[in-house]
Amino acid sequence: MPANLSLADSARRTLPATVVSPSSAPQRCDHGGKRTAGRVLPRNWRASIEQTKRAAAAWASLAVGVVSATAQPPGGGALPAPDLEDLGRINVFIASKRAEPAWSVGAALALVTSEDIRLSGVRTLGDALRLAPGLSVAQVDARDWMIGARGFDQQFANKLLVMADGRTIYTPLFGGVMWDAQDVVLEDLAQIEVVRGPGATLWGANAVNGVINLVTKPASETLGNFASVIAGGAERSGTVRLGAAAGGGWAYRVYARAARYGATRTAGGADAGDAWVRRQAGFRADRAAIGAPRLTLQGDVNASSGNFVAEGAEFAPPQFAFVDSAMGVRTSGANLLGRWADTRADGSGARVQAFVDTTWRSQAVIAERRDTADLDFQRTDTAGRHTWSWGAGYRVSRDRTTGRHGLSFTPAAFTAKLFSAFAQDQIALVRDRLDLVAGTKIEHNDFAGFEVQPGVRLVWRPAETSVIWAAVSRAVRSPTRTETGVRFDAAAFPAGALGAGSPPTVIRWSGEPGVRSEALIAYEAGGRVRPTPATSVDVTVFVHDYGHLIDIGPAQAPSSQLLGATFFLLSPWTYRNSLRGASFGAEASLVWQPAPAHRWSAGYTFTRVEQSGAPGGVNEAYFEGSTPENAAFVRARFTLAPAFAFEATVRTASSRSGVGVPSATVLDARVAWCVRPDFELELRGENLADPAHAEFREGLSNRIFQIRRSVLLRATLRR
DSSP states (O other): OOOOHHHHHHHGGGSOTTOOOTTTSOOOOOSSOOEETTEEOOOOHHHHHHHHHHHHHHHHHHOSOOOOGGGSOTTOOOSSOOOHHHHHTSEEOTTTSSOEEGGGOOSEEEEEEHHHHHHHTOOSHHHHHTTSTTEEEEEOSSSOEEEEESSOOOTTOOSEEEEETTEEOOBTTTTBOOGGGOOOOGGGEEEEEEEESOOHHHHOTTOSSEEEEEEEOOGGGSOEEEEEEEEESSEEEEEEEEEEEOGGGEEEEEEEEEEEEOOOBOTTSSBOOOOEEEEEEEEEEEEOOTTSOEEEEEEEEEEEEEEEEEEEEEOSTTOOEEEEEEEEEEEEEEEEEEEEEEEOTTSOEEEEEEEEEEEEEEETTEEEEEEEEEEEEEEEEEETTEEEEEEEEEEEEEEEEEEOSSEEESSSEEEEEEEEEEEEEEEEEETTTEEEEEEEEEEEETTTEEEEEEEEEEEEEEETTEEEEEEEEEEEEOOOHHHHHEEEEEEEEOTTTTSTTOOOEEEEEEOOTTOOOEEEEEEEEEEEEEEETTEEEEEEEEEEEEEEEEEEEEOSOOEEEEETTEEEEEEEEEEEEEEEEEEEEEEEEEEEEEETTEEEEEEEEEEEEEEEESTTOTTSSTTTTTSOSEEEEEEEEEEEETTEEEEEEEEEEOOBGGGTBOOEEEEEEEEEEEEETTEEEEEEEESTTSSEEEEEEOTTTOOEEEEEOEEEEEEEEEO
């Protein structure tokens, strides 16, 4: 899969001199200190006290919470957040595989900056992704998350491609992301780039309903020492990081972190026993010498463990039923990535990226070891009105599986190879006003053979403060190891359970090597406008038409089998392309920033999913009710006083009837005190609206866990 994140490290430096990119600004906690050349000047504390008094008077008189620009300390610093025009100039890479200002992107783009992450006080990667409008994010239990877009939500959401600095973390075992094994130092994230809707023309198979890329900062932007400690009912964690410059244009950082997440509750209010412990360490080194290609080397090692209550199938007579058992989950992994880039100011040039990734996981019904190696090349050239991007890649991923509790894979070990190539041309039909973007991705994989995923997009910029776009594209989701090679005794019923006189019965799921890729034809249109300097509005409408959706259904009539001295009925079910589907809806977001210290954000998403096809399958009507039809949020961020910042978010979603989760309204809030420019204390409350609430259903046990209310205290030192 072609990678371009080398450009992410350098293109931020191409911003106009008057722009401070949130990803490159020094992450001091000063909510009111003056900034000069990236340094914080000493405060005039007496003046700050007087300003605090004036700020309190302003709050009492305004009542609506608007802090005027005059209620700031000398220098007018306020919250270290750029205005909307500056935010629109931040370069993003996910939409075209080259640097382009976020405001000009002709796609359903959501950008979460490093300042968004810091000022919101989020503590996990799942929480950070909640900040991206339009994403569907739900916490499943203490360790896992459901993250999707535009419908077809499930715990192992398999239509969303996720990358970390261009390294894909989408697993071909089941088609999705093991979120409980993903971690990152949030303070080291430059930005999270999200494109809702298909991105397969550039990124290939599995970029169906959206693409996420986690972009970390170059080492030159994390110089110095950093330490953070969190303590509270839901979490105890600590992070340390050291960054320094070296000769020859090199800079590096090393980090280590450990966290323990408290258990959720069962539906009856008992401790679910699913507490989770995670440990991770890593490094990054960058060379950015003037006139020389940019080099990056980075890597991580991680391990995590915990427990959850699962249902295991036991078939030894006389037991023919699922039984509850506490099962341990253990994961570990390591990755190493290298990147070389030689790019010019206009974005043209070449880059090469390679990574190796190894993961090991043991839980409930399976243990898996997976080793992946990936090599990628991309080049961009400009000629007249044309901007060409093209590239090729090769990936090999080998797994070794050990099944238990009635699960196995055929074969037990498998090596999957992926060849890919892409080409895209952006044609300036009217310079700086109207672009036509056309391209395609061609891939060959060992599950479905050749896949072609074309797309065409029209982008119109009638003014500097508005962009309107429309697109038609095709994307596919490749079959997985599970869908092509699993054998799983998924359900067991003792004698009489299915009716008087019924024999013991086992339902067995079997993979089908001939299963085809799921296919999507997507129609999208949207617009982004800034009607005033303080206001930004983004609206998208979409219609997705899915074919060959994979379900699991009866393959033939049950047959009599012998287990020991006991006869039972075996009902074979198989994976099949038996469903069609559609999702349609609208996504809207609004940002209002009347003053540097005061920002309101709001978003609304409407999604409806429809299914049709062969009856009697596992997913016959599941997806129609697994995604909330309506979801919305409102977020307020402002300075309470020169040294204090506040943010609160209210989010709500309608019920997920397909997984038995009722509607919920959730309140999160954070208050931070900048004790010194390099030391911050913060208090964050999560799920404050009720003692506990459910967000999704656990996929392996079919249980619903309650996410507890939590209050956490964090201390952060940056030097």
